[in-house]
Amino acid sequence: MSKSSLSNGKTPKQAPRPDLPQKVALYLRVSTEDQADRGTIDAQRDFLRQFASLYQLPVADEYADDGVTGTLPLGQRPEGRRLLQDAEAGRFGCVLVYRLTRLGRSLKALIDAHDMLARYGVTIRSATEPFDTSTPIGTFLFQLLSSLAELDRAQVLDQLTRGRDRVARQGKWTGGLVPYGYIVDTEGLLIPSTRLVEAVGMTEADIVRDLYTRIAAGSSALGEAQRLNALGVPTTRYYQNSTPREGKQWHPGPMATLIANPTYRGVHVLQSKHGEIEREVPVLVDEALWHAANAQLQRNRRLPKSNATRTYLLRGLIICGRCKSNYVGQVVNRTHSPARIYYRCGGGRLPNYANRTEHCGGKTIDAAWIEEIVWEDCRTFILNPGEALAGAQEQLKARQQQVSTLMEERATYLRALAEKGEERNRIMVLYQRGRVSLQETEARLDGIAQDEATLRQQCAALDAQRALADAVETHLMDAQRLLERLQGRLDDIEACDDQDAKREVIECLVHEIKIETDEQGEVTARITYAFTSERVASIGTPPRGCTHC
Numbered sequence: 001m002s003k004s005s006l007s008n009g010k011t012p013k014q015a016p017r018p019d020l021p022q023k024v025a026l027y028l029r030v031s032t033e034d035q036a037d038r039g040t041i042d043a044q045r046d047f048l049r050q051f052a053s054l055y056q057l058p059v060a061d062e063y064a065d066d067g068v069t070g071t072l073p074l075g076q077r078p079e080g081r082r083l084l085q086d087a088e089a090g091r092f093g094c095v096l097v098y099r100l101t102r103l104g105r106s107l108k109a110l111i112d113a114h115d116m117l118a119r120y121g122v123t124i125r126s127a128t129e130p131f132d133t134s135t136p137i138g139t140f141l142f143q144l145l146s147s148l149a150e151l152d153r154a155q156v157l158d159q160l161t162r163g164r165d166r167v168a169r170q171g172k173w174t175g176g177l178v179p180y181g182y183i184v185d186t187e188g189l190l191i192p193s194t195r196l197v198e199a200v201g202m203t204e205a206d207i208v209r210d211l212y213t214r215i216a217a218g219s220s221a222l223g224e225a226q227r228l229n230a231l232g233v234p235t236t237r238y239y240q241n242s243t244p245r246e247g248k249q250w251h252p253g254p255m256a257t258l259i260a261n262p263t264y265r266g267v268h269v270l271q272s273k274h275g276e277i278e279r280e281v282p283v284l285v286d287e288a289l290w291h292a293a294n295a296q297l298q299r300n301r302r303l304p305k306s307n308a309t310r311t312y313l314l315r316g317l318i319i320c321g322r323c324k325s326n327y328v329g330q331v332v333n334r335t336h337s338p339a340r341i342y343y344r345c346g347g348g349r350l351p352n353y354a355n356r357t358e359h360c361g362g363k364t365i366d367a368a369w370i371e372e373i374v375w376e377d378c379r380t381f382i383l384n385p386g387e388a389l390a391g392a393q394e395q396l397k398a399r400q401q402q403v404s405t406l407m408e409e410r411a412t413y414l415r416a417l418a419e420k421g422e423e424r425n426r427i428m429v430l431y432q433r434g435r436v437s438l439q440e441t442e443a444r445l446d447g448i449a450q451d452e453a454t455l456r457q458q459c460a461a462l463d464a465q466r467a468l469a470d471a472v473e474t475h476l477m478d479a480q481r482l483l484e485r486l487q488g489r490l491d492d493i494e495a496c497d498d499q500d501a502k503r504e505v506i507e508c509l510v511h512e513i514k515i516e517t518d519e520q521g522e523v524t525a526r527i528t529y530a531f532t533s534e535r536v537a538s539i540g541t542p543p544r545g546c547t548h549c
Contacts, residue, residue: 023060023092024052024125025083029102031069041066044098051127052096060092070105074113087120094123178238179263181208181284190268190281199232205284207233208264212285215259216292220300225250256297265290299507313371313503314343314513320362321516321526323347329367341367345515363517370513370525375502377529378509382490385483403469410462413455420452 028044041064052059063079074080086092095117097103103124104110114124178184181204183193192205202210211224228250235247235254262268266283285293318327325347333339347360424445431441493501511528518524 023058024094024096025060025086025092026052026062027064027079027083027095027097027103028062029065029068029070029077031067031105044102047098048096048127057094057096061086070101070103071109073109074104074116080113084116084120087117087122090120092122094125096125096127098126099128100126176239179261180236180238180258181205181264182281183238190263192282192284195236197233199234204236208258208284211255212259212264212289212293215296216289218296221252221255221259221297225252225255259293259297262290312341312343312367313499313506314367314374314510317506317510318343318370318513318515320345320347320360321514322362323360325360325362327362327365327515330364343367343370361517362515363521363523365515365523365525373525374506374510374513374527377527378502378505379490379494381509381529382483382487382505399469400473403466406462406465410459413459413462417452417455417459420448420455424448 026045026048028041028048030041030044045062045064048062049059051057063083065077065079068077068080075084083095087095095103100110103113117124178190181193182190183195185191193203195204196202197204197207200207207228214224215221229248233250235250237245237247263281264284265287266281268281312329314327315329316326319325320327323345325345327343328346330342330344331339332342342364344364345360345362347362427436427441427444427448430436431438436444489501492498509529513528514526516524516526
């Protein structure tokens with residue numbers, strides 16, 4: 001049992017004052033999590049009234065918290081707060097409850113309620129349990145029953161969770177916000193929404209498909225939110241078995257969350273304390289479109305166009321080796337000389353990071369210097385890509401051979417999953433024939449479900465490796481096409497100083513630039529390219545006159 005004021009003596013319990021009227025307060029409570037008790041406020045009220053009448057206990061007042069969880073402290077419940085106020089005013093000397101669980105469902109809530117009432121000389125009595133806190137034995141029983149009440153609640157919640165998990169394994173929706181573009185049918189399954197949005201003459205499911213298509217083609221979450229708002233398309237929030245609620249404004253944050261939701265490509269994962277439960281749902285967009293839209297959002301984050309006064313070739317690619325923050329572009333204006341362009345560590349400004357208490361010491365670097373180094377490397381690669389691409393092809397071939405072996409392993413996991421399904425069917429047959437009890441059946445089904453979850457996770461890990469190999473192959477093909485297109489235009493790009501074309505090249509060829517700052521202030525740029533070896537460039541001390549060095 002956890003420490004409390006009942007046992008550690010920090011808050012001494014006051015004896016009931018002799019001037020208090022010998023009246024009792026009837027406290028009643030019920031909440032949605034108390035389904036196992038099947039009790040109602042009216043049933044508790046009738047029982048307590050009869051109990052008070054039988055024992056000739058004068059009733060000061062009745063306090064009923066209907067639909068309030070028992071884990072909430074007494075003082076935070078509407079009627080519980082009034083009960084404490086009347087206890088302080090001396091209106092009664094005892095609180096009478098039907099059962100201890102009506103006063104609270106957690107040990108902390110019960111102990112707090114006891115201490116607050118004891119402070120005013122008020123005792124607690126149960127009409128169906130043998131304790132009264134006016135005696136030492138009663139206090140001991142109160143503590144014991146408080147622990148049992150918390151255990152009972154934990155068991156009820158565990159049963160509810162396992163029941164929900166069994167429903168989820170059948171592919172059914174188990175509550176919560178339904179993803180936009182879906183509805184829940186009469187059998188509890190997610191299906192594409194056929195609800196027509198008159199503003200655009202499309203169903204909600206079609207709107208989702210259109211959003212993915214537009215963003216994959218180069219749009220942004222902000223742009224799509226503004227477009228839907230201009231068209232008057234309402235946001236709709238669905239909860240199972242409830243009336244849809246419409247909103248008026250789309251926002252870029254929720255729009256990006258919608259695009260990143262894997263449910264739309266046919267997989268929904270329920271996060272349970274007993275493990276992840278993966279269930280199939282109808283597909284709204286295929287894998288290729290889903291990944292293309294999310295890749296575009298990533299590009300939008302790395303190279304935002306709003307409020308940009310200059311094209312920073314390396315924006316989103318430079319990170320600080322000290323605090324892992326991104327470097328951002330900055331223009332430093334000078335009175336008697338031209339403005340200078342720098343990249344500075346985003347962790348140098350505390351308002352950008354709510355939980356950070358110290359400024360990062362990552363040094364600011366000259367933009368022209370680092371951009372020239374990176375562009376020269378990219379230019380060399382464009383003119384002589386053969387050796388690097390050949391090495392990348394060899395690495396890709398080795399990765400694909402490894403993936404081929406892993407796919408054989410995945411087939412083994414899939415066969416094991418099928419066997420688990422057959423095992424589940426056998427157990428259900430045994431249960432129907434009365435050969436195993438319900439408790440044993442549930443335990444064995446839960447074990448099968450955990451094994452299936454493990455097998456699915458292993459399959460997902462192998463799928464991720466295959467997807468990585470596919471992504472590497474796609475990136476390599478994109479780079480080859482880009483090189484073919486740019487080799488004949490390289491002179492024009494440099495002559496015109498086409499920043500957008502340079503950025504396109506750099507984004508394809510540069511993986512990451514890490515800025516390391518040592519204790520002496522010496523700065524090193526560690527540049528990682530997609531198809532060539534890592535490049536380390538020593539910057540030395542930062543340029544003089546930099547305001548954030």
